[in-house]
Amino acid sequence: MSWSLARKVSAALVALLLCTGLLTAVFGYYKFEDVLSSLVRSRYSFVVFTIKKNVEDRLNLGFALRQLRQIQEAIELEKVRDDQVLGIEIYDSRGEVLFNTDRGGIGTSVPAKWLEPLEATTTQPFSLLDEDAQLVGLPLVNTLGKVEGAVVLRFPAAFLERELGQLLGRLALELLAALAGFSVIAAVASYALLGSVGRRLGGMERTLDKVLADGGFAEPDPRDEGGFETRFAEFVLKTREAVDHISESTDEVERLDRLA
Template sequence: MFSGLTGRIIITVVAVLLCAVGLTSLLGYNKYKLALANIVEGRFRFVLGDIKNTLDVSVNLGVALADLRNLQELLDREKTADDQIQLIEVFDADGTVVFSTDRSNVGQVLPEDWVQLAFLTTTEAWKLHEEDGHVIGLTLISSFGAPLGGVIVSYSHAAIDQKLAQIGLDLGQITVGVIAGYGIVLVFGLIIVLGRPRRQLESMRQSIGQFLVPGGVAVPSVTDIDHLKVSVKAAVGAIDEANRKIQEIDGST
């Protein structure tokens, strides 16, 4: 069915339909990924900014980071409120963790590259992609402009990945459904539209086929390609006549 003219056109159009719907879904997926990442990151940036503001108030009053009361409670509350948050930590100028939602981390030193990035990016939030999640951080600056430490929020990308997988599945279903649904309509539509030229070509084939008889060429009585009929008839007649004359010449000698 798909080797003929109709088949080639159907394959072309269905391929374009597949590409159009597939590309629409793919671009939609990427857009969703970006939008979701922006919204989720925006949420954690807000949480981060909120904690930093609280810290700034105390630091500007001259309270040392390690002496901040209620901070641990605030960190724990924020972590509890959002199940995507893995860890919230506050570190000092040496990169040593002074508060953490994971108490066992207190006193440990953050990875060197985190600390370097924190003290290089002092005016805006910095971001790192780790194997098990994302880390965003803000640097704390004293009223004299010196870096005092910083605060980080680490959040899991498992939930985002899960959402993306789900949306990928949904979009896949939409793509397959739309392609299948419209593909069937398209195939039937094309078969109908292409029916007439196919019938005309078939009629031509039959007309020419009527010239052919076993072992030779006959002139059919019915054909819609008159000029060809006349020409073939004339050629067949002329060849027959020539044959007859040659036999006559041969016979007369």
């Protein structure tokens, strides 16, 4: 398939436009997701932090973790306050769930990877990904500095898509519309810009054909003094002259040949 100049340039521009648009959209979306996720995580970290404080205050009074029955109500209250929260669990250092907003889960064991953050000496919040849920947690530490267990809060991993699906869908449509619109502009402008190049070259070709076939002159644009078109006009003239001269010479040789 032969591609015209305008088609080549417009294809390059449209490809660049699409790449730029999609790259900025992807980077923008993920950055937004990062910022929003960190905000959501920090909110849940705060909730977890308040539960941790609540539990540790009682641990400091000398109670054992599994004795803190009031904590069950506290975590259920926190879950009720926020419908995005999938569940809150408190488990001991061996991984046994002691309190859970889903009461059926009490007594079960947490996955091994939930215990890994407890081995670290840090008391910073930790994040985990569990199938389709995200977790934020904090270790529970007694007055002697011993890790007694942890509290974790689960919330949906796809919260952003769920909460902002409509907004993101609308933005995606707007982006596609803008890209499509400007792609058309790019194509039209390329044809307008490079069309003149094609027309001028086509005009020169036609002149060359016409002068060689019928005679006459190629008339260059007077503004193009010393430019390509002026030199091309001289070329056309010279070529015509050469062709005529060779043709006349051939006739002359034929005439001489016939004289014999």
